[in-house]
Amino acid sequence: MEFSYNWDFNSILFNWDVLAHGLLVTMQISAITLTAGLGFGFFLGLGRYSRLQIFRFPSNVFVELFRNVPALVVIIWFFFAFPIISPFEVDAFTAACLAISVNTAAFSADIYRAGIQSISPHQWEAGRALGMPYLTILRRIVFPQAIKRVIPPLTSRGIEAVKLSTLASVIAVNELLYSAKQLSAIHFNPIEAYTAVALIFFMIIYPLTRFSYFLERRLGHSD
Amino acid sequence: MSAILSIKEMKKSFGSLDVLKGIDLEVKESETIVILGASGSGKSTMLRCINFLEMPTSGEIHLNDELVGTVRGKGENTNITYRESDLCSLRTKVGMVFQQFNLFPHMTVLENVMEGQVTVLKRKKIDASNRAKEQLGKVNLLDKIDQYPSHLSGGQQQRVAIARALAMDPKVMLFDEVTSALDPELVGEVLQTIRSLRDEGMTMLLVTHELGFAYHVADRILFLHEGQILEQGTPQDILFHSKQARTKEFLKGHAAFSLPNPETD
Ligand SMILES: Nc1ncnc2c1ncn2[C@@H]1O[C@H](COP(=O)(O)OP(=O)(O)OP(=O)(O)O)[C@@H](O)[C@H]1O
Ligand SMILES: [Mg+2]
DSSP states (O other), X not given: OOXXXXXXXXXXXXXXXXHHHHHHHHHHHHHHHXXXXXXXXXXXXXXXXXXXXXXXXXXXXXXXXXXXXXXXXXXXXXXXXXXXXXXXOOOHHHHHHHHHHHHHHXXXXXXXXHHHHTSOHHHHHHHHHTTOOHHHHIIIIIHHHHHHHHHHHHHHHHHHHHHHGGGGGGGTOOSXXXXXXXXXXXXXXXXXXXXXXXXXXXXXXXXXXXXXXXHHHHHHHTO | OOEEEEEEEEEEEETTEEEEEEEEEEEETTOEEEEEEOTTSSHHHHHXXXXXXXXXXXXXXXXXXXXXSEEESOGGGOEEEOOHHHHHHHHHHEEEEOTTOOOOTTSOHHHHHHHHHHHTSOOOHHXXXXXXXXXXXXXXOGGGTTSOGGGSOHHHHHHHHHHHHHTTOOSEEEEESTTTTSOHHHHXXXXXHHHHHHHTTOEEEEEOSOHHHHHHHOSEEEEEETTEEEEEEOHIIIIXXXXXXXXXXXXXXXXXXXOOOTTTO
């Protein structure tokens, strides 16, 4: 058995712009899904926590649905099925962003909810005893305390969303993984191309992971 | 009518459990009322119904002769409904201090005492800060205003909680076993604070197990049993000449608290 592989990274280096463009698209998907997902998740979390059935019920349905259907299936569904049952045109990029946002929202909703619920009922009571209305207590007493507890898990969720962006490649969105696939099809160097992709992801995500450990330690200590 | 707080037929049930079975009480201005009773007799529930942390199941509460809540329906079917905004404004007039201090841990002592003034009473920051300092001065904590609650002793935290409630200028103060969570050596400073409030003429209802303290500060003692006021009277009446077997039994259980000798005191 011959075990001497001729690594050919030149074809990667000469075509760095293809991967750079892929990276750009990956960043775009990440930025959009992080903002939309974590933002919408906040309101879903409040909805799930709400005392009012009209907020709680739809939030629960949404969260349970998108937590229990794999993100990949949701992406494919948004791309192929959604345009048929709705009047909207959905291109691959939009479908991918929607699906990953929705997944991130569903998972982060419970992080927010758990954060709010982790605040002792005594804090609510102290606020109410001072005459503070519900929303004032949320805003002034509960959120400032809950935020410390939700930031570390939200950071992990954010990292997960960046990883999920690679799923967009199955519907031919030109992100990093898909760019590597295209490169390898032209230059017959899949090993080098995917190695490069793996390295790039590692270089992006590893610092984020370190950062989340740091936050966890930092915020865990302060109260 | 000189009653500042008047409670009529106040009842409270949790599901099928009837906790308060009709409380009638008239509290005069500047009166200090101590509520005694066995665990589970409904003392906390009674206080919590007075400032609507729990909604009474039925009954009326008048504060300064004003009915709290809105009467709906006619004849037999009257019931009282409450709007959040009404309850919030009522709660600013009835201050409450809890066993567990419940300070806001993310705010300094000064911010704790300013919070309700700014967000609820809409006072200007500068006014709220001045009022807070005045109140903190009275509980001897001016040197702690920039500390966070976690850096204070239990007694200090409880005094901040009292200052926080008083800064709202309540008409009535409710104290629910405010010394029960404290180390014995810290109880005195909190009781001293309450005593000086009494001397200033604050109207107060307090639940406590400190019978000696009750003897000295109470104008009237209520003995609560199974959700009803079984007996009430002056500290002398209740602590030394109780007519009810239940009360006597309860007082016996508190023999550890040495009562002042009625002859010499
Ligand atoms: N939120 C609630 N839901 C259900 N039951 C409750 C609730 N709050 C109080 N109870 C019940 O009401 C009864 C009276 O409780 P409460 O706390 O008023 O007693 P207490 O006299 O303050 O007792 P303690 O001296 O132990 O504080 C108890 O049987 C308690 O279990
Ligand atoms: Mg109690």
